[in-house]
Amino acid sequence: MSNNQDxxxxxxxxxxxxxxxxTGGTVYHAxxxxxxxxxxxxxxxxxxxxxxxxRLHAGVLFVVRHAEIAYLRPALxxxxxxxxxxxxxxxxxxxxxxxxVRREADATLCCRGRVKxxxxxxxxxxxxxxxEQLLAEIxxxx
Numbered sequence: 001m002s003n004n005q006d007x008x009x010x011x012x013x014x015x016x017x018x019x020x021x022x023t024g025g026t027v028y029h030a031x032x033x034x035x036x037x038x039x040x041x042x043x044x045x046x047x048x049x050x051x052x053x054x055r056l057h058a059g060v061l062f063v064v065r066h067a068e069i070a071y072l073r074p075a076l077x078x079x080x081x082x083x084x085x086x087x088x089x090x091x092x093x094x095x096x097x098x099x100x101v102r103r104e105a106d107a108t109l110c111c112r113g114r115v116k117x118x119x120x121x122x123x124x125x126x127x128x129x130x131x132e133q134l135l136a137e138i139x140x141x142x
Contacts, residue, residue: 010043010085013104016075026074032111033067036099039083040117047137058131059122065094066116073103073110080104087138093127094118095138 020031041051044062054060075081082102089096094116101111121128129135 010039010046012039012042012083012085014038014081014083014101016077016079016081018077021077025077027076027079027110029069029071032069032071032075032101032113035081035083035101036085036113036115039085039099040097040115043085044134047134049131049134054131055122060119060128060131061122061125062117063120063125064115065118067113068115069111069113071111073108075101075103075110081110088114090130090135090138092129093120095130 014035016027020027022028044051051062054062080103082104084098084100084102086098086100087095088098097115097117099113099115100109102109119128119130120126
């Protein structure tokens with residue numbers, strides 16, 4: 001959970017499609033990572049950061065450096081899920097995010113993860129400072 005009380009946790013609704021499920025009708029484990037990626041992209045977009053513009057104008061990319069995922073309860077075909085993004089820490093070239101996937105109908109926590117995102121130079125793929133404007137948005141998170 002974030003120490004930042006001023007900014008609410010970001011959330012994105014996601015519908016489970018047939019293509020997201022395995023033969024048992026439950027969400028295939030790797031798709032939770034896709035749902036979390038989508039939510040992170042929309043979270044950044046909501047803050048005013050388009051990933052393609054960051055690459056073109058700042059020469060940086062974001063990559064997943066580490067992910068810890070706990071699968072708690074299955075999500076099923078046609079469930080409406082809420083995927084959240086909550087920044088919890090950052091360094092000069094990385095940020096840690098807590099993400100949850102909940103079933104909308106009953107608020108069941110299906111999956112929780114902690115993801116470390118690294119900012120890297122587009123050409124060298126070496127660590128690069130997070131853009132100053134993004135640091136300003138998450139500055140009070142530690």
